[in-house]
Amino acid sequence: MSGDNGPAPAVSASLKILAGHPLLSITLVGREADITPLISSADGSLRERLMVLHVPDVVGMSDKPSQVLRNRANTSMSAALQLVRDGHDACVSAGNTGALMLLSRSILKTHPEIDRPAIIKRIPSSYNLCYVVDLGANVDCRAEHLYQFALMGSAMVEAMEGKTSPKVALLNVGEEETKGNEQVRLASRMMAESPSLNYSGFIEGDSLFKTDVNVVVCDGFVGNVALKTGEGVGRMMAELLRQQFKVGWYGRLVGLLAAPLLKRLLAILDPSRHNGASLVGLTRTVVKCHGNSQVIGFECAILQAMIEAEHQVPQKVYARLDELL
Amino acid sequence: MSGDNGPAPAVSASLKILAGHPLLSITLVGREADITPLISSADGSLRERLMVLHVPDVVGMSDKPSQVLRNRANTSMSAALQLVRDGHDACVSAGNTGALMLLSRSILKTHPEIDRPAIIKRIPSSYNLCYVVDLGANVDCRAEHLYQFALMGSAMVEAMEGKTSPKVALLNVGEEETKGNEQVRLASRMMAESPSLNYSGFIEGDSLFKTDVNVVVCDGFVGNVALKTGEGVGRMMAELLRQQFKVGWYGRLVGLLAAPLLKRLLAILDPSRHNGASLVGLTRTVVKCHGNSQVIGFECAILQAMIEAEHQVPQKVYARLDELL
Numbered sequence: 001m002s003g004d005n006g007p008a009p010a011v012s013a014s015l016k017i018l019a020g021h022p023l024l025s026i027t028l029v030g031r032e033a034d035i036t037p038l039i040s041s042a043d044g045s046l047r048e049r050l051m052v053l054h055v056p057d058v059v060g061m062s063d064k065p066s067q068v069l070r071n072r073a074n075t076s077m078s079a080a081l082q083l084v085r086d087g088h089d090a091c092v093s094a095g096n097t098g099a100l101m102l103l104s105r106s107i108l109k110t111h112p113e114i115d116r117p118a119i120i121k122r123i124p125s126s127y128n129l130c131y132v133v134d135l136g137a138n139v140d141c142r143a144e145h146l147y148q149f150a151l152m153g154s155a156m157v158e159a160m161e162g163k164t165s166p167k168v169a170l171l172n173v174g175e176e177e178t179k180g181n182e183q184v185r186l187a188s189r190m191m192a193e194s195p196s197l198n199y200s201g202f203i204e205g206d207s208l209f210k211t212d213v214n215v216v217v218c219d220g221f222v223g224n225v226a227l228k229t230g231e232g233v234g235r236m237m238a239e240l241l242r243q244q245f246k247v248g249w250y251g252r253l254v255g256l257l258a259a260p261l262l263k264r265l266l267a268i269l270d271p272s273r274h275n276g277a278s279l280v281g282l283t284r285t286v287v288k289c290h291g292n293s294q295v296i297g298f299e300c301a302i303l304q305a306m307i308e309a310e311h312q313v314p315q316k317v318y319a320r321l322d323e324l325l
Numbered sequence: 326m327s328g329d330n331g332p333a334p335a336v337s338a339s340l341k342i343l344a345g346h347p348l349l350s351i352t353l354v355g356r357e358a359d360i361t362p363l364i365s366s367a368d369g370s371l372r373e374r375l376m377v378l379h380v381p382d383v384v385g386m387s388d389k390p391s392q393v394l395r396n397r398a399n400t401s402m403s404a405a406l407q408l409v410r411d412g413h414d415a416c417v418s419a420g421n422t423g424a425l426m427l428l429s430r431s432i433l434k435t436h437p438e439i440d441r442p443a444i445i446k447r448i449p450s451s452y453n454l455c456y457v458v459d460l461g462a463n464v465d466c467r468a469e470h471l472y473q474f475a476l477m478g479s480a481m482v483e484a485m486e487g488k489t490s491p492k493v494a495l496l497n498v499g500e501e502e503t504k505g506n507e508q509v510r511l512a513s514r515m516m517a518e519s520p521s522l523n524y525s526g527f528i529e530g531d532s533l534f535k536t537d538v539n540v541v542v543c544d545g546f547v548g549n550v551a552l553k554t555g556e557g558v559g560r561m562m563a564e565l566l567r568q569q570f571k572v573g574w575y576g577r578l579v580g581l582l583a584a585p586l587l588k589r590l591l592a593i594l595d596p597s598r599h600n601g602a603s604l605v606g607l608t609r610t611v612v613k614c615h616g617n618s619q620v621i622g623f624e625c626a627i628l629q630a631m632i633e634a635e636h637q638v639p640q641k642v643y644a645r646l647d648e649l650l
Contacts, residue, residue, distance in 0.1 A: 061499070061501050062501035062502065062503050062504075063503065064503045065503075097498075097499075098503075098504075125561065136498050139498055139505060139506040140506040140507065171550055172550075173422075173461050173464055173545070173546055173549040173550065174386070174422075174616075176386050176387035177387065178387050178388065178389045178390075179387075179423075179464075180464060180546070181464045181465040181546055182465065184546075204550075204553050205549070205550040205551065205552070205553030205554035205555075205556070205557055206553040206554065206556045206557040206560070206596075207557065208554055208557050209557045209558065209560070209561040210557070210560075210561070218550070220498070221498055221505070221506055221509075221547060222546060222547050222550050222551075224498040224530070225496055225497075225498065225529075225530040225543070225547050225550075225551045226530065226547075226550045226551045226554040227530070227554070228529050228530030228531040229530035229531070229533055229551040229552070229554055229555045230530075230554045230555055230557070230558040231530070231531045231558075232530055232531040232532065232533050232534045232535070232555070233534065233555040233556075233558040233559050233562075234558050234562060235531070235534070235535075236450065236534040236535070237558075237559060237562050237594060240590055240593065240594070241566070241590060244586045244587070244589065244590050245583075245586065250586075251586055253582075254579065254582045254583045254586060257578075257579045257582065257583075258570075258579045258582075258583055261569045261570065261575075261576055261579060262569070264569065265565055265566060265569050268565065269562060269565070271531075291499075
């Protein structure tokens with residue numbers, strides 16, 4: 001309900017994914033009156049695996065997360081998380097990130113040694129598998145939080161990718177140990193001293209897509225702005241590329257010939273295909289998609305949630321954190 | 326002297342720019358023994374406009390800026406800034422950013438109402454003219470600093486681009502006023518209440534390249550990581566694009582035909598052509614280029630310094646700050 005585009009893209013994506021996955025069932029949580037018309041044309045075999053839980057109250061994008069936690073216990077977001085607590089395998093939401101983080105922590109709980117869940121996502125790099133954490137759940141982090149993100153990121157990469165002792169780096173404005181602000185320098189010392197981490201030092205933003213590091217740790221404010229800026233550059237480049245092949249008869253001719261190649265490239269790079277970031281540190285699977293997600297964005301996020309639930313990623317992360325902490 | 330690649334690229338760039346600008350003269354500040362061999366082959370008319378000031382001590386990339394300020398008064402960086410204080414028009418450096426900021430402030434002074442100079446740069450957007458401030462001089466900012474960056478950014482855009490009442494936004498993880506950390510929310514209120522600013526609210530990273538905002542304000546840590554991440558995406562996309570046109574006979578054929586179009590596109594996007602960011606808030610021109618700059622990066626930075634000095638940008642910014650504050 002609480003994404004920028006209302007329930008329609010989430011419902012369309014659910015129907016598409018249900019059609020392709022006969023063992024899946026989905027509960028849509030929100031205002032029945034808004035949802036029912038969107039599913040009325042779905043065929044019977046899908047409708048059997050598609051429930052609707054009516055909850056009238058919706059967390060708004062501009063609601064203050066701490067107030068949502070105190071005063072808005074009966075929103076569609078909290079109801080969806082309660083379903084997961086009570087037996088559903090995963091929750092997907094495009095709503096208010098801060099509220100999703102606080103409600104998840106309150107309803108689903110984190111590992112006892114972890115203060116706050118964080119948002120983690122694999123970045124689209126052809127070079128290596130690399131996850132970034134945090135991408136916006138925590139916009140004000142002390143050194144201990146960054147250290148916990150490193151542990152959670154390591155456990156996540158082990159659980160998702162089967163990679164042992166993943167290489168961890170801390171995002172900073174320079175690679176030298178004197179660079180950065182106080183919390184980053186302190187976190188770096190904590191990570192370097194930890195026997196639980198394979199820590200390799202600082203990394204700069206321009207190296208994210210050509211590094212052999214598997215986990216990049218940052219404050220949620222920094223990570224969110226950096227990844228979104230990267231998406232903005234990607235979209236601008238795609239647009240400039242299209243323009244090159246529209247100018248003059250030669251450009252248009254080459255554009256026609258190059259179309260299949262460019263289509264493939266633009267599909268690889270399309271940010272909406274890289275949608276769906278996981279909340280890590282919780283006891284169950286919660287996937288956050290972009291507030292402005294369209295159908296394809298929700299599809300990716302649902303698939304991400306299915307993979308994590310099927311492979312019991314939160315349970316594995318929890319067990320690994322038990323060993324690390 | 327203090328960039329990652331030593332003096333060679335700075336010297337080559339100086340010779341190239343001197344050849345194209347007969348009224349320009351340049352002083353190279355650093356270790357004479359390292360510099361002299363690099364200029365020995367330059368022709369006589371250039372040598373007349375190329376001075377060398379021998380200073381043996383060099384600020385290292387991993388030197389702590391505050392210690393540089395206390396104990397390293399006689400480095401090539403401080404000597405270059407002293408030349409500017411004493412009559413040279415501008416300084417260009419690829420050295421330690423934090424040290425350059427503190428030494429500039431100490432030697433060249435800022436406007437009395439400005440605490441710290443900030444790094445500002447126009448981003449390569451085809452959509453609109455947009456400057457981002459701060460890009461790494463200040464990695465730990467309170468709300469008042471962000472507010473000062475907004476004033477300096479406005480004054481800079483007016484001086485450089487002749488645009489009156491430029492539109493200002495604050496970089497954040499969301500557009501709603503409840504989003505972000507405490508210092509960003511407080512700075513937003515200060516900017517909204519200021520009669521000196523044309524403030525339009527928060528902006529997210531993915532909108533930077535398609536916005537009608539002229540000044541985007543952020544903490545130097547965030548700005549540095551975000552812009553470098555954008556560069557990383559740009560380089561990765563350029564590489565993927567090249568790869569598309571190398572696979573199979575069809576790809577190679579189309580690649581051959583598309584080569585002139587792609588060359589033009591990649592030149593537009595090449596981050597090294599967008600090198601050279603200004604320190605704003607000082608009484609004179611100081612341009613910082615990337616630590617890893619090569620010849621083309623230094624050329625861009627020297628040209629940027631020439632433009633600012635020729636148009637008396639720091640003086641205009643200073644006068645405008647007098648009116649705004």
